Amino acid sequence: MERFVERYIMSASNNERLIQTGILTVSDRCFKGQAVDKSGHNLQAMVPNLFKAEITATQCVPDDINKIQEVLLHWCDNMKLDLVLTTGGTGCTPRDVTPEATKVILEREAPGMATAMMIESLKITPLAMISRLICGIRGKTLILNLPGSTNGSKQCMAFVKSAIPHAVDQLNADTEKIDETHRFLRHASCKTYPKKKHEEMTVTVSDKPRQSPYPLISVAEAQAVVLKEADCLQTQILDFEEALGYVLAEEITSADNIPPFPASVKDGYAVLSSDGAGIRKVVGDVPAGFWPDDLIVNSGSCIRINTGAAVPSGADAVVQVEDTELLETSEDGQKELKITILKPPTVGQDIRPPGSDVKQGTVVLSSGSNLGPAELGLLATVGTTKVSVYCKPRIAVLSTGNELVRPDEFLQPGCIRDSNKTSLKSLLQHRGFTVVDAGIAIDNHEDLVKKFKKAFEVADVVVSSGGVSMGERDILKQVLENSFGAKIHFGRVFMKPGKPTTFATLQFKSKKKLVFGLPGNPVSAIVTCNLYVLPVLRKMMGFHRPLNTTIKVKLAHPVTLDLRPEYHCATLKWELENPVPSATSTGKLISSRLLSMTSANCLLILPPRTNSLEMLDKGQQVDAVIIDWI
Numbered sequence: 289m290e291r292f293v294e295r296y297i298m299s300a301s302n303n304e305r306l307i308q309t310g311i312l313t314v315s316d317r318c319f320k321g322q323a324v325d326k327s328g329h330n331l332q333a334m335v336p337n338l339f340k341a342e343i344t345a346t347q348c349v350p351d352d353i354n355k356i357q358e359v360l361l362h363w364c365d366n367m368k369l370d371l372v373l374t375t376g377g378t379g380c381t382p383r384d385v386t387p388e389a390t391k392v393i394l395e396r397e398a399p400g401m402a403t404a405m406m407i408e409s410l411k412i413t414p415l416a417m418i419s420r421l422i423c424g425i426r427g428k429t430l431i432l433n434l435p436g437s438t439n440g441s442k443q444c445m446a447f448v449k450s451a452i453p454h455a456v457d458q459l460n461a462d463t464e465k466i467d468e469t470h471r472f473l474r475h476a477s478c479k480t481y482p483k484k485k486h487e488e489m490t491v492t493v494s495d496k497p498r499q500s501p502y503p504l505i506s507v508a509e510a511q512a513v514v515l516k517e518a519d520c521l522q523t524q525i526l527d528f529e530e531a532l533g534y535v536l537a538e539e540i541t542s543a544d545n546i547p548p549f550p551a552s553v554k555d556g557y558a559v560l561s562s563d564g565a566g567i568r569k570v571v572g573d574v575p576a577g578f579w580p581d582d583l584i585v586n587s588g589s590c591i592r593i594n595t596g597a598a599v600p601s602g603a604d605a606v607v608q609v610e611d612t613e614l615l616e617t618s619e620d621g622q623k624e625l626k627i628t629i630l631k632p633p634t635v636g637q638d639i640r641p642p643g644s645d646v647k648q649g650t651v652v653l654s655s656g657s658n659l660g661p662a663e664l665g666l667l668a669t670v671g672t673t674k675v676s677v678y679c680k681p682r683i684a685v686l687s688t689g690n691e692l693v694r695p696d697e698f699l700q701p702g703c704i705r706d707s708n709k710t711s712l713k714s715l716l717q718h719r720g721f722t723v724v725d726a727g728i729a730i731d732n733h734e735d736l737v738k739k740f741k742k743a744f745e746v747a748d749v750v751v752s753s754g755g756v757s758m759g760e761r762d763i764l765k766q767v768l769e770n771s772f773g774a775k776i777h778f779g780r781v782f783m784k785p786g787k788p789t790t791f792a793t794l795q796f797k798s799k800k801k802l803v804f805g806l807p808g809n810p811v812s813a814i815v816t817c818n819l820y821v822l823p824v825l826r827k828m829m830g831f832h833r834p835l836n837t838t839i840k841v842k843l844a845h846p847v848t849l850d851l852r853p854e855y856h857c858a859t860l861k862w863e864l865e866n867p868v869p870s871a872t873s874t875g876k877l878i879s880s881r882l883l884s885m886t887s888a889n890c891l892l893i894l895p896p897r898t899n900s901l902e903m904l905d906k907g908q909q910v911d912a913v914i915i916d917w918i
């Protein structure tokens with residue numbers, strides 16, 4: 289069996305059960321102490337490393353049918369072990385009787401495992417053919433005869449190890465686990481076989497120009513081009529609570545004064561300021577939410593009031609409770625009767641007049657506002673529960689490459705798992721966009737056309753990765769041009785990472801589609817998605833300033849410059865004493881190595897290396913594009 293298939297089956301059955309195992313050495317010489325039981329000891333050490341197993345019983349018996357059977361019966365019927373391995377007594381000498389002893393107690397044979405051992409052993413030595421080992425089942429115990437030699441038993445065990453956890457699951461009728469393993473394997477066999485073939489390719493090496501025909505443009509130029517092509521989408525009406533993250537497409541005015549009544553700013557007493565400091569009679573109290581219709585504050589009196597409650601008529605000031613003293617209460621102590629105002633109040637003190645927060649008729653949100661928590665709260669305050677917002681673009685993410693398998697698929701030789709789909713999808717979802725998975729396209733014209741067509745059916749913007757550089761299988765630009773009549777606006781940008789970043793527009797069923805052909809390297813894909821895709825999406829959904837926020841940062845250590853302007857991943861730290869945050873690189877930028885990007889929350893914009901400027905010193909200031917607030 290090919291090693292990778294074997295590994296796969298092992299991981300598919302992923303035994304959770306601790307397989308209770310007995311190891312029985314059958315040897316006259318070992319039994320008499322004339323030889324060391326190397327094979328038995330080796331199996332004891334080896335088996336728990338093959339799958340989750342516990343060596344529950346070990347024993348050494350002479351080559352004697354009765355003795356062998358006695359142990360096997362005890363281990364199967366009384367101890368109810370999952371697996372019994374015998375080593376020794378499987379050859380052709382007159383004393384070799386392990387298969388005979390085993391056969392008698394077996395209820396069912398399992399010849400496949402013995403055959404597997406035989407087939408594989410024959411590849412090592414023709415002498416394997418004289419081995420007579422048998423395998424089978426008694427009750428819920430799987431019994432395997434193994435050869436007596438250390439090497440032979442070790443090899444035979446290795447040949448059958450991948451099937452053992454699943455066999456034990458079956459013996460225990462663990463249907464859930466069995467089904468799970470079958471599903472896993474079925475999925476793997478239909479998704480991963482046959483191996484990918486290169487003959488699917490139609491492009492020949494000589495078709496491809498040896499120099500890229502696309503000029504190297506600057507990042508600023510590329511950003512200007514993509515933003516120019518991005519049009520603001522139409523509007524829709526949403527319930528205000530679903531509008532988080534959308535951009536408002538209308539002006540919102542307040543129909544009411546906020547607060548609608550003179551409201552107390554403090555917990556205290558509503559008073560007449562002209563009374564000054566001194567004694568007041570407490571004539572009532574106004575909690576928040578109560579309308580003090582029949583309460584009036586006259587000279588010499590006051591009313592207890594809560595923060596946010598309507599100030600009763602007559603009162604023109606509120607005195608906070610801290611600036612008063614209690615003079616007299618009712619007999620039961622429940623009611624305040626008299627207080628002293630300690631400081632003379634001023635007119636209007638601690639009262640919010642009607643409309644002081646928002647005047648009736650004022651514009652509280654202008655068109656183009658980004659609806660965040662405060663804005664949604666404002667909508668609630670003014671009672672606007674339906675709002676007109678710009679639609680968000682529909683996005684499809686497509687991975688391209690013959691070498692790609694899904695993360696849950698078996699990794700065939702020569703393949704890698706598709707990580708860009710996950711990174712790009714989650715980056716966009718994290719920014720509030722809905723993303724459709726357009727799958728993985730292999731690098732041929734037909735499949736790319738098929739997958740792009742599907743993506744264009746459902747999306748305004750397609751973000752693909754891979755297939756945009758100089759390889760003969762990098763045919764994304766040709767496919768877009770030849771099959772969709774796309775205009776390639778640019779195919780290379782002077783930057784690191786992300787040099788082959790490609791941007792195209794086309795008409796599909798009379799609708800404009802934008803295509804970002806991001807480079808396949810995982811770091812390049814994420815960096816370019818931040819720099820080009822996100823600004824475009826923001827513009828389409830109505831942002832007035834769609835580019836990423838850029839700030840000044842201080843380098844926490846020296847950095848070496850690259851020949852290309854570099855967007856270098858770094859982590860920002862804001863320290864109290866420093867007005868400018870410090871930036872620590874997440875490591876040498878290697879565009880294939882996602883580890884050089886983990887925990888980055890900004891991209892340092894580093895200038896290209898020149899003879900006079902090869903590195904930047906610690907403490908030097910550079911611009912940094914914010915990519916996450918963490």
Ligand SMILES: Nc1nc2c(c(=O)[nH]1)N[C@H]1C(S)=C(S)[C@@H](COP(=O)(O)OP(=O)(O)OC[C@H]3O[C@@H](n4cnc5c(N)ncnc54)[C@H](O)[C@@H]3O)O[C@H]1N2
Pocket residue numbers: 687688689691692704705706707708709753754755756757758759762785786787788806807808809810812879880
């Ligand atoms: N002769 C030249 N070769 C290359 C150049 C060049 O200028 N001349 N540019 C290099 C640069 S820079 C980059 S970046 C890459 C970009 O390559 P492609 O966009 O054509 O992408 P692929 O060749 O398909 O893949 C490159 C690399 O990325 C891996 N990959 C692709 N997709 C995924 C995915 N979804 N998840 C994880 N990894 C992925 C792929 O296996 C390759 O290792 O070209 C250089 N070559």
Ligand code: MOO
Pocket residue numbers: 783784785786787788807809812879880
């Ligand atoms: O520009 Mo490539 O994106 O270096 O890796």
Ligand SMILES: [Mg+2]
Pocket residue numbers: 754755756757758759762808
């Ligand atoms: Mg390539």
